[in-house]
Amino acid sequence: MKRRPALISLLILSIGLAVGMAVKRMYFTDPESSVQQADQTNKTQQELIDESSIKAEDIELVQGQQGALSWKLLATSAKYNQGQGLVGVERPQLTAFYGEDRKEVYVRGDRGIVDQRKDNLTLYENVGGRFGDMELEAKEMEYLGSAEMVYLKGGVTVRRPDMTLTADTVEINLATRQMLAAGNVVALLASNNLEGTPFKE
Template sequence: MRKPFVTVVVIFLLGLAIGLVVNQQRTTRSAPAEKAVVKAEPDVQAEDLELVQGSDGKELWRIRAKTAQYSLDQRIVQVIRPQLSAYVGADREEVFIKSDTGEVNQSGNTLTLRDNIAGRYGDFALTSDVFDYIGAMKKAYFKGRVIITRPDFTVNATTVEINMETRELTAAGGVAAELIPSSLKTLNKEKKQ
């Protein structure tokens, strides 16, 4: 069911691009002295969109959004209420993040989510103001009022960098960590059993 839909969308985008090129060439020939008009409307709009990014036959991430707008000039998809599922490590553990708005650049394998970021990764829960993923570097950045919690500790910072390959986490800017002793005792009891 998805292949026919994807084929229709690709044909539509190709037709739209060809039409824009032909229209642009006609406009420049007939009225070279006119100023370029900045478009306020996106080239393509969609509801209930799903974008998938993969490499070497494996899905790297999938983003679902309530609405999306695509600009041919910028080649960026603006998304409203995105939900991101990414898969990291050899065990392909899922990271889930949702926000109010975002931008996706599939050709650059980057994405930015903004406003009311909330997510989870295993036992970790997190919140922040901005989330940036840079695929070429295999790094994720959480910025502004970052809070990462797990049953046995909480970390607050203004910026957190996560290396998606090594799973190394680096916090910076007003870092405060709190261990929760009662949870540590509970975790030790669970490990002994």
């Protein structure tokens, strides 16, 4: 019997806390800040960059880990959204280094977006580049530095001395050099015995 008053008191306290929290949310949260946060979440990266007032010409961005350079990017102009860590670039040229032997990837495009916080880069329009003995062309390329992955999208062409491959999308693991193609895949293999092959150096 002595426990009942204690249980009733706990029940009243719990109900009071719940009502208090509901009242606080309804009357004391700033609706403008909630709307601003929702707006920031719903905006695309390009929209966030377009709002930025920080601009620069002829820039070089670098990213590194543990004292080693991961990548560097040259661009003719840039817009920087400091709050989101996003940089919109024009005429970007990316040189990335990966693996213990510091192999190099070079890619260029008409424009791009750099997400410094996630160590990601996306290049758009007339994307082209090279990775070892491979030449790459696509409408869009996404480079994930931390995962050492490259994703090519839209009218992708990959050329190697022994093969030309076209596809809608191509995924390349830079560490293992494995390539996965999907969508309208066509591969043209070149024989090393053919004297006139355009793939021979």
